[in-house]
Amino acid sequence: MPTTKRGGVVLSEQRPPSRTRKLVTRLVLLLFVAGLAVAGVVGARGLVTNFGSPRCQATAAGASVDFDPSQTAYAATIEAVAEKRGLPARAATIAIATAIQESKLRNLKYGDRDSVGLFQQRPSQGWGTVDQILDPVYATNKFYDALVKVDGYEHMRITEIAQEVQKSAYPEAYADHETEGRLLASTLSGHSPEGMGCRLDDATSGDPAALKSALSKELGVKATVSGRTLTVAAVSQRAAWSAGAYAVAKASVHGATSVQVGTREWTRTRNSSGWEWHDAKKQRGTANTVTVTFAP
Template identity: 55%
Template sequence: MPRTSRAAITLAEEQPRTRRHRVVGWLVVAVVAAGVVFAAYLGGRHLYQSFQSPRCQATTAGTTVTLTPEQMSNAATIVGIASKRGLPARAGTIGVTTAIQESKLRNLEYGDRDSVGLFQQRPSQGWGTVDQLLDTEYSTNRFYDALVKIDGWQTMEITKIAQKVQRSAAPEAYADHEQEGRVLADTLSGYTTAAVTCTLDPAKGAGDPAAYLTMLTRELGRTGTRSGHTVTVGAQDARRAWATGQWSVAKAEELGITAVTVGDREWRRGEGSSARSWHAAKDPIKATSVRVTFATA
């Protein structure tokens, strides 16, 4: 009977084992590759959806802040009311920075203990009732009421201001958002032009020029003239015209605005890249005028 060498036996035993290891190795590679592909798919889909979904942007000095339409509308309220009250742009920066830290610029119905609203103000601390603090115009005015009582607030570090106004337990956190606050205050105050845009879905139903005029007066202290689905607003100078125009873009989702013209530049509502820029106006107006067009039924 032929004898099989020890080496041959070992080789025979190892060959199936090697094949099994190769199969397992290939399975591991396949699983990892599938995971990478799936992760890339999810990431790409998320990026696509984020890019396609309604978004607003404000850009100045090479820095862009991207927000939801709700957040941009609230930022515009905060900056607009500061202007109406005759406060310097620094006040708008402080207000927006605070609201980013407190609520991410959302009008929250909840918070720590009894905190609510944009600034997470507490009824128990004398800021107002819950209903009042959920009114963004009321809560913003209450914030500025407290701010202007602080001596030296115009030059004080934002962490110190936050501690005095908000009585924050972690005032240093506000400094993390000061750059965003500056960008939003600068653009929404009209110091940087053609800088606020929104990519939006088509308006649902007719726009609301009447609500626009009411909000324009309450938040900016300005008036306009309505003609059908168009409102025209005059301003003292080009900067204030741009402040009004970019405030109007920030309110476009909320009020069914389809186009905003400032002087010879125009923003038009849309879902694509065109809505991320201001273009030459087809029907220019005076540099100190703003024309706002609303959706029809």
């Protein structure tokens, strides 16, 4: 029986731990701490994904950009007006990038000197009255009116265009937002199908008549409403994806709960699957049919 230096009995728990035992203990502790760190990261991601603020995401050519639902809804208006006017995709890219630089895609009632609105247009420089400029459709049309007067704008650098149209003191700043403008324009115009998704809170009410009116006013698209369902019979598949992306981008405004284009569907949800499209449960119309359902 082992004894202490004083001849007493040494119990097993009193024996000094062996070197192997110390290493094992340290390894266990390290694994435990690492596990806590991984759990923290995963938990934080889960909080952002499932409980963070509502966001919309535009994805095209392997790249993504996200904005809050209000910003995305204004971007949808800017692209829709370009589509209705028959302008090239480049026009919407320029306009959206400009609005990001000027107002961060906010319809501001203030700005430098008398500047207001999405594009920070100034009544004193002939853009219109304050009330007119604060109408996003009016302001966007005025921007395009000025843009199309710039000869060859489709092939110019956005910094050059900003100087021509906005008379900006800092034209180089516009280049910082060109990629964001391009991604939003590509998805909202239907050139990148399934590229627009929004992670949103549950809708408390829906207004299909309001979306029908907005589609006509902004995008130039006719829709029919039956109960809580709105339907668009688009002239082409790209036009269908344009109307579908518009409906998703405006879902926070009009209370849409799902948007279906052909056999693909976006469903309103709070988690990250709201950024994605999935197979629809049933076919509704043709590949060019857009079907939007609303909360009661």
